[in-house]
Amino acid sequence: MSTYESPIREALIKGEDTNYSKITDDIVRNTEGTPPMAWMIAFALASATALFGVFCLFYTVWKGIGVWGLNKTVDWAWDITNFVWWIGIGHAGTLISAVLLLFRQKWRTGINRAAEAMTIFAVVCAGLFPVFHMGRVWMAFFIFPYPNTRGPLWVNFNSPLLWDVFAISTYFTVSLLFWYSGLMPDFATIRDRAKTARRKMIYNILSFGWVGTAKQWQRFESLSLVLAGLSTPLVLSVHTIVSFDFATSVVPGWHTTIFPPYFVAGAIFSGFAMVQTLMLITRKIFNLQNYITTAHLESMNKVIVLTGSIVGVAYITELVIAWYSGYLYEQYAFYNRALGPYKWAYISMMTCNVISPQVFWFKKIRRSVFYSFLLSIFVNIGMWFERFVIIVTSLHRDFLPSSWNYFTPTWVDAGLYVGTIGIFFTLFLLFARTFPVIAIAEVKSIFSSSAETAKSKMSDPQDFSDVHSHSHDGGHGAHAAVHHDKNFNEQ
Amino acid sequence: MSVAAVENNKFIVGLYDHEEKLLKAIKHIRSKGIEIHDALSPFPVHGIDPILGLKDTRLHTAGFFFGLTGTTTALSVITFISKFNYPIIIGGKPFWSLPAYIPVTFELTVLFASVGMVTTYLIRNKLWPGRVPRIFDKRTTDNLFALTFAIDDKSSADIDKIKSVLGETGALEINTKEFKDSDEPLN
Secondary structure (H helix, E strand, O other): OOOOOOOOOOOOEOOOOOOHHHHHHHHHHHHOOOOOHHHHHHHHHHHHHHHHHHHHHHHHHHHOHHHOOOOOOOOOOHHHHHHHHHHHHHHHHHHHHHHHHHOOOOOHHHHHHHHHHHHHHHHHHHHHHHHHHOOOHHHHHHHOOOOOOOOOOOOOOOOHHHHHHHHHHHHHHHHHHHHHHHHHHHHHHHHHOOOOHHHHHHHHHHHOOOOOEHHHHHHHHHHHHHHHHHHHHHHHHHHHHHHHHHHOOOOOOOOOOOHHHHHHHHHHHHHHHHHHHHHHHHHHHOOOOOOOOHHHHHHHHHHHHHHHHHHHHHHHHHHHHHHHHOOHHHHHHHHHHHHOOOHHHHHHHHHHHHHHHHHHHOHHHHOOHHHHHHHHHHHHHHHHHHHHHHHHHHHHOOOOHHHOOOOOOOHHHHHHHHHHHHHHHHHHHHHHHHOOOOOHHHHHHOHHHHEHHHHHHHOOOOHHHHHHHHHHHHOOOOHHHHHHHHHHHOO | OOOOOOOOOEEEEEEEOOHHHHHHHHHHHHHOOOOOOEEEOOOOOOOHHHHHOOOOOOHHHHHHHHHHHHHHHHHHHHHHHHHHHOOOOOOOOOOOOHHHHHHHHHHHHHHHHHHHHHHHHHHHOOOOOOOOOOOOOHHHHOOOEEEEEEOOOOOHHHHHHHHHHHHHOOOOEEEEEEOOOOOOOOO
16 A cells, blocks of 8 residues: 655646546546547548558559569568558557556556557558568468468478567557456446446447456456566567567678667657657647646656667667678678668668757756657657668668669558558547547556645645554554545545 | 355445545454455555455466466477478478577467466456446446445344444445346446
8 A cells, every 4th residue: 555655756647636536537528528629630631541541552452562662672661661660669558558567657557558559559550561562462361370271381480570470460469458458447437427328338348347346456457467577578579579570681781689679679769759749649639738747758758868879879889890890791781871872861860869869868858748749750750760771771782783773662652651650540549539548547546646636745744743643543554554544534 | 255156136335435445444344243245446456455355366377377378389389380290491400490489489478378368357357248247336437435245134233233334434425235136237
């Protein structure tokens, strides 16, 4: 019963008159009544973009992969770039919900629900690219090992591409289970305040009939903790395996042992930036400034500056190691990456990923909504360029100078990329409108320790005189709990 | 807390507005020898399990064994495929090489553990889409904490005793709730 928290720690639930029912009201309100105009405009834009993306997918299947800008030398470009970009973005959701749960970071509760939703939608978008790159998408199931009539013919378990199949599908499944098991109690909250019978029925189905008995909560906590424990190595393994797609090849510029940690740091970096973008929009549209506070933004920005710096060190390490290796072809691969025909992409990457987030060392900027939003967009752009730089600059000048080529995307490439952004935002907006966008039960569980109203009582010096006299008859072992009791006994 | 063999239909519901009050109330009521049917709360209340006398859940142990099943399945299936059913020469490498199998084995361990645990969780907690639960008080998913007492076979003196003890603990409201049959529609 650690309800005491140092008054120095900033409150995570703002507002003068917050209590449990106000938390319910503030969060559930977004799913009731007519949606705000801003939501409708955003939804119209997002779904129109998504439709164009769907059209581009049809066009690709109809005409074949030839409609993309790939050529014989650069035979892997925007598709894999987009795949890695989306998967990386997804990682922040798991990191926030799982790793921060293990570290008992209370600020996680304000953003974990939306971050986990983002993970699932990002993985959906990511999955589209490898699947459609197969060309004949209706045969996509060939990637799974299953007994078949084609003789003994199985997938190759030594291939990182197959590892990716397992990693991504496991990651998607586990993220979905984790997310949904947390949603059930909150759906029950919406059900119990629903006005119409239809709404009651829908949210009861979604809640799986949750009531919140002590035993249910006990199992709930056990499940959350174990799933968090499983998701933590999982999320690291997924991006490690994604990096193996490159690192286990023999292409100079890809064949590096630094890739797994470098990719994981990059994934967290880009994912936190995307969470930041989404949360800033969500808190604005749905008026949730009391739950997604500047303290939350600041914590996120701290992670962004840390991971951004790790990524920066990785970039420099690559260059130094290439030089130090004394191996001409390796040196050329990196010289060409930084100063070759794709110099513009390298400079964009360096500016957006390494230089711009460094402004977050200043507290004022870390706590500024405007700069947080602006820099989160920069980081998203920069991380897309990072993957593009790694993939295309390593391929475009291959072992035979006669086949050196320059990659130019077609409108279909661009349409698919923009289209997945549309699909992502369509799904996210639907989620934000119909689901509790903040984990209601989890926010309530930190209320007694981290709400502004609760904290103001804690810091009242008069309370201290009562702690000792009270602790004898209170019977509660923890000092803090007794301290807290006093406030409520007065009522 | 008891798991009654026969479903109870009549209950006393005591409501509280703060988790600390709930915890103190449980201690007090149990010290008077009154059996609590269940406790309901809008979020997990820390430290409630020992006070209520709940045994620790074995869900995580189940998770371990599901994970172990995943590990075994992955290794045996991969071994069967790569070593026996479809041995294929890739640059003269061994047909069976453990390091290459670690990623898939790890993923399947996690997958089996998670899916198995969630399935067990849903079954044990009696949760499924379309289940119609017994709702003692709608506010227990919003802002109130409830203690329920089964009173089907209790005498009126017992009932009065429960109510008076509930009163001593500072319950916000003390209500009686009767369910007509086990398939009570949402109310």
